[in-house]
Amino acid sequence: MTTNRIVEKFKDFRKQKAPAFMPFIVANDPNFKTSLQIAQRISQHGDFLEIGFPYSDPLADGPTIQAADVRALKNGATTDSVLLMIKALRKTVAIPITVLVYANLVLQAGIDEFYKRAADSGIDGVLIPDAPIEEIADFAVAANKYGIKQIFLVAQTTDNPRLKKILKHAQGFLYLVSVLGVTGARQKFGNETQEFIRRVRKQTKLPLCVGFGVSTPEQCKAMIKAGADGVIVGSAIVDIIAKNLGKKDMLDKVSDFAKQFEN
Amino acid sequence: MQKGYFGKFGGQFVPETLMKALFELESRYKKFSKDPNQQKLFQQQLRDFVGRPTALYFAENLTKFCGGAKIYLKREDLAHTGAHKINNALGQALLAKFMGKTRVIAETGAGQHGVATAVAAAKLGLKCVIFMGEVDMARQQPNVLRMRLLGATVTPVSSGSKTLKDAINEAIRDWIANIKSTHYLMGSVLGPHPYPTMVRDFQKVIGREARTQILNREGKLPDYLIACVGGGSNSIGLFYNFLKDKNIKMIGVEAGGLGIKSGKHAARFEGGRVGILHGTKSFVLQDKYGQILETHSVSAGLDYPSIGPEHANLENLKRVNYTYATDAEALYGFKLLSEREGIIPALESAHAVAIAVKLAKTLNKNQIIIVNLSGRGDKDLETVSKLL
Numbered sequence: 001m002t003t004n005r006i007v008e009k010f011k012d013f014r015k016q017k018a019p020a021f022m023p024f025i026v027a028n029d030p031n032f033k034t035s036l037q038i039a040q041r042i043s044q045h046g047d048f049l050e051i052g053f054p055y056s057d058p059l060a061d062g063p064t065i066q067a068a069d070v071r072a073l074k075n076g077a078t079t080d081s082v083l084l085m086i087k088a089l090r091k092t093v094a095i096p097i098t099v100l101v102y103a104n105l106v107l108q109a110g111i112d113e114f115y116k117r118a119a120d121s122g123i124d125g126v127l128i129p130d131a132p133i134e135e136i137a138d139f140a141v142a143a144n145k146y147g148i149k150q151i152f153l154v155a156q157t158t159d160n161p162r163l164k165k166i167l168k169h170a171q172g173f174l175y176l177v178s179v180l181g182v183t184g185a186r187q188k189f190g191n192e193t194q195e196f197i198r199r200v201r202k203q204t205k206l207p208l209c210v211g212f213g214v215s216t217p218e219q220c221k222a223m224i225k226a227g228a229d230g231v232i233v234g235s236a237i238v239d240i241i242a243k244n245l246g247k248k249d250m251l252d253k254v255s256d257f258a259k260q261f262e263n
Numbered sequence: 264m265q266k267g268y269f270g271k272f273g274g275q276f277v278p279e280t281l282m283k284a285l286f287e288l289e290s291r292y293k294k295f296s297k298d299p300n301q302q303k304l305f306q307q308q309l310r311d312f313v314g315r316p317t318a319l320y321f322a323e324n325l326t327k328f329c330g331g332a333k334i335y336l337k338r339e340d341l342a343h344t345g346a347h348k349i350n351n352a353l354g355q356a357l358l359a360k361f362m363g364k365t366r367v368i369a370e371t372g373a374g375q376h377g378v379a380t381a382v383a384a385a386k387l388g389l390k391c392v393i394f395m396g397e398v399d400m401a402r403q404q405p406n407v408l409r410m411r412l413l414g415a416t417v418t419p420v421s422s423g424s425k426t427l428k429d430a431i432n433e434a435i436r437d438w439i440a441n442i443k444s445t446h447y448l449m450g451s452v453l454g455p456h457p458y459p460t461m462v463r464d465f466q467k468v469i470g471r472e473a474r475t476q477i478l479n480r481e482g483k484l485p486d487y488l489i490a491c492v493g494g495g496s497n498s499i500g501l502f503y504n505f506l507k508d509k510n511i512k513m514i515g516v517e518a519g520g521l522g523i524k525s526g527k528h529a530a531r532f533e534g535g536r537v538g539i540l541h542g543t544k545s546f547v548l549q550d551k552y553g554q555i556l557e558t559h560s561v562s563a564g565l566d567y568p569s570i571g572p573e574h575a576n577l578e579n580l581k582r583v584n585y586t587y588a589t590d591a592e593a594l595y596g597f598k599l600l601s602e603r604e605g606i607i608p609a610l611e612s613a614h615a616v617a618i619a620v621k622l623a624k625t626l627n628k629n630q631i632i633i634v635n636l637s638g639r640g641d642k643d644l645e646t647v648s649k650l651l
Contacts, residue, residue, distance in 0.1 A: 056423065056554040057540065059435045060278040066422060079552045103276050104539040108553030130276045130539070134267075155280035157442060162282070177280055181440035 005096035005124045006149050006172040009048065010207040010229065019220065020230030021261040022048040022209055023237055024100070026068035027085050028077035029054070030245055035072070036085050038241065041251050043093040045258040048209075050127075050232055053082050053101040060129040062184030064235040067242060079109050083121045090122030098125035098151055098172070106139065115142035125172045127151040133169050140169060153177055156196045163203055173207040176200060176228065178214060185235045186213035194226035201227035217260050233261060267456025270579055272572035275455040277542045280439050288446075289457045291362045296464070298361075305357055312386070313343045313353060315468065319476035319633070324603040325620070332486065332626035334619055336606070336636040337473050337501060346609065346638030347469060347497045348379035348450060354465035356383035359446035366390040366441065369448040370434040372399055372427035372493065373564035373611060374406025375638050376450030381415035383448075391415040394433040396426040399563045406642050424557040427493075427567045431541050451494025452571035455542030459571050466500025473633055474504050481631060487622065489514045490635035491614040492585065493529075493564045495571035497637035502583065512584065514622070515574060516614045518560030519587035527559035530587040531570045532578055540568065545575040561590035561646065562610035564638075592617040594650055597640060609638030610646065 013020050023046040028035045043049055054072035058065060086097060099118065106114045106128060118126060126148055131139060136150065143150040149172030154163060157180070166174075178193050179186065193210075200208060210223045211232030220231045240257055244250035267273050275285060295301050309315045318338040326334045339347035352369075359367050367389050371377030377393040384391035393410050397419050400407050410417050423429040431453075438447040452459040452466075470488075477485055488505060490498035492515040505511045520528030528534070531546040538547030540555055548556045548568040560566040577583040588596070593610055596617035601607045608616055612635070619634045626632070640647070 057428065057432055059432050059541070060439070062436070063422075070422075073554065102539075104547070104549070104553040104555075107537075107539060108549065108551070129278050130542070132275060132277065132279050132282050134275050134282075153279040155278070155282075157280050157283040159283065166279075177278075180280060180442055182436045 004147060004149055004172070006048070006098065009096050010173065013047070013229065018263050019224040020047045020209065022046060022050050022230055022232045023258050024050040024052065024211070024232055024234030025237060026052040026054055026065060026072055027082040028072040028075060029068040029238065029241060030071045031075040032081055032085055036088055037251055038254055039089050040092060041255040042237070042258045043095055045255065045262045046095060048096045048098065048230065049093070050098045050100060050234070051086060053079065053099060053105055055102045055105060058102060060182055062182040062235065064185070064238050064242070065183050068238045079105055083117055086123060087121040096124045097122060098127060099123050100127045100129060103128050103131045111138050112142045115146045115148055119146035119148055123148060125149040125151045127153070127175060129153060133166055136169060151175055154200060156180055156192060160203060163200065167204050167206070170206055173209050173229065174200065174204065175232070176208055176210045178210050178212045181212065183212050183235050185215035185239060189213070189219060189222070194222065197223060197226035197228050220261060269573045269576035272545050272575040273456055273459060274544050275542060276539045276544065277455045278439065280442065284438070284442050285455055285457070287362070292358060292457060292461055295358050295361050301357065301361060305354060308353055309350070309468065313349050314341065316472040316476070317341050319473055319480065322604050325600065326623070328603055329620055329623035331623040331628065332630040332632050333628070334623055335477065335485070335631065335633045337469060337633055339469060339497065339635060339637045340606070340608065340612070340639035344375065344379045344382050345641065346375040346379065347466060347500060348376040349382065350468055350500070351450065351462050351465040351496060352376065352379035352383045352448060355446065355448045356380070356387050356389060359389060359448065360387055362446060364444060364446040366392070366445045367448045368392045368394065368434050368437050368445055369450055370394050370427060370430035371450065372430070372566060373562065373609065374399065374403040374410070374642060375564060377415070377417070378406050378409050380448050380450070381410040381413035384415065385413045392437065393417050394420050394430040394437070396420045396424070396430050398425040399427065402646050403563055403642050404645065426563065428555065435541070451496040452499050452573060453494040453541055453543060453569065459543065459573055462496055463499045463503060463573060466496050467503040469497065469500035469635065470502060470504035473501060477631065477633065484508055484511060485631040485633045486626070487512050487514065487632040489516065489615045489619045489632060491516045491565060491611045491637060492570060492574060493567050493611060495574045497635050499571065499573055501633070501635040506582065513582070514618060515583050515585045516618045517585060517587040518562060518565035518614060519589035519592070520559040522589055528587070529558035529560045529566050529568065531568065532585045533587060543572050545569050545572040561593060561650070562614065564609070564611040565614065586618060588614040588617040594647065596620065597647060598651060606636070607640035608636055609640050610643045612637045
């Protein structure tokens with residue numbers, strides 16, 4: 001088995017006891033060139049990077065990410081252009097890259113072919129938000145074949161017996177869905193989010209990253225305190241992109257925002 | 264066979280947050296369907312509230328007009344709320360109560376499922392939110408007014424194509440956020456397991472009644488069954504109890520829109536490939552990368568890029584023959600049935616009527632066709648008045 005950037009990086013972070021920051025953007029939002037620049041800039045502040053494949057029907061996502069998907073698709077985003085962008089990004093960026101991609105895009109590319117091309121583009125982890133463990137078999141086989149970590153969601157509604165089943169499949173890190181809801185920045189989180197993190201923490205040594213709605217450094221600290229290894233910040237970043245479309249200082253604004261989450 | 268699959272179609276392609284709710288739904292539905300009190304209540308309500316059994320009507324004038332096979336209409340348009348959708352809506356609303364849920368949500372295209380859900384919710388004292396695409400709200404205005412009058416909140420959906428597909432996305436998002444209090448009352452044989460099976464079970468009363476009725480009337484089974492197919496609940500409802508009768512031919516009619524070549528249609532078996540949409544693997548209209556395409560049909564209820572997974576399997580097994588009727592053919596069927604029989608069909612059902620008329624002409628007078636008249640056409644008057 002070849003080494004995987006996700007696994008190696010979390011080993012380092014555990015040693016240093018440092019929290020991991022994983023920014024998320026939608027690939028090709030608002031277009032190929034700008035998105036590549038955004039990805040390069042936020043990679044300077046992020047420890048990991050998560051990139052979403054734009055999709056016409058993103059049912060796990062809220063309005064912010066949906067709008068980003070629409071922008072990207074309008075400007076011609078395809079599975080090919082997303083992989084091309086990540087390949088270009090890999091020339092200058094060494095941090096682990098996970099992609100979020102809806103099942104149908106993988107199916108249409110050909111499952112084996114998709115993972116092969118993903119590995120070739122420098123992708124380390126694949127998360128399919130609409131493929132629970134019941135449907136993952138074919139995807140997992142391909143992930144394994146090409147040395148890619150298959151990442152799984154765990155939700156507050158995932159009880160411990162089911163969590164144990166997910167842990168049998170899980171690799172790289174567990175993606176904890178912080179809230180009952182879709183993606184989108186939240187003002188605050190209830191106690192149940194921290195209780196959820198503590199509950200999962202007791203069940204596994206696998207790194208835990210919390211996402212869906214995390215938008216401030218204070219929220220991050222609370223998640224880390226409850227036992228998370230890292231946080232994923234998506235909609236808050238995408239929102240800055242949306243509000244600064246066509247403006248010269250968009251890259252600086254995105255970068256400044258990401259900087260606050262640096263260790 | 265893998266659980267929740269029909270051959271290679273179906274499954275549960277949903278975010279993890281929903282999985283517990285799907286398991287809960289599956290196990291509670293099993294209990295519900297075996298609970299004698301619940302079933303007695305349900306049957307009573309189907310009789311007294313919905314008005315079942317609905318008539319099986321010999322369309323004598325239409326038969327004469329075609330000069331071929333006898334055409335019978337299964338009159339789901341006479342059910343309360345004017346369409347077959349109430350069979351499933353009432354069943355699931357009772358189930359929601361049985362599960363201890365206080366709120367139901369639903370998507371709607373033509374508005375028939377939205378109205379049926381609002382009716383069932385009003386009757387059973389459940390909070391009700393209906394998601395409906397803005398395009399559909401404009402073309403099915405009377406049903407929007409009906410739902411509001413019934414106390415439901417109608418939430419306009421402005422994303423994507425602003426039709427049924429996008430309404431389902433929004434309903435699923437709402438369900439993810441309100442999973443503890445809310446039952447998602449899906450209106451067709453779509454979505455993740457157990458929906459395609461459960462909704463079919465609530466609709467198979469159509470075929471069960473039709474079977475008894477035609478045997479009483481003609482002393483034999485029909486030669487053909489015809490029904491329109493959007494998601495596919497009225498068609499599977501009619502077909503299901505006849506599937507084992509190998510001599511009975513079945514035709515599912517998809518929306519041909521402006522014609523297959525125009526690209527503006529919703530005929531999944533014509534232009535689609537196997538894909539995943541809204542939690543289930545089936546035939547899907549999509550581009551080469553898997554982005555879901557926008558569809559077109561004159562009837563909102565057929566305007567959807569995927570089809571129930573059980574239909575995909577029946578097509579694969581060649582048990583059901585799927586064809587399409589264009590907007591123009593459906594309008595012809597609409598007008599013909601109105602003028603000849605004094606029955607104004609829903610534009611969805613008019614697709615089935617159009618194909619039945621074509622077929623009847625080619626058959627002999629001893630043969631029998633049953634057409635599922637899935638709904639009434641009052642909701643379509645505005646659309647039709649602009650086109651005829």
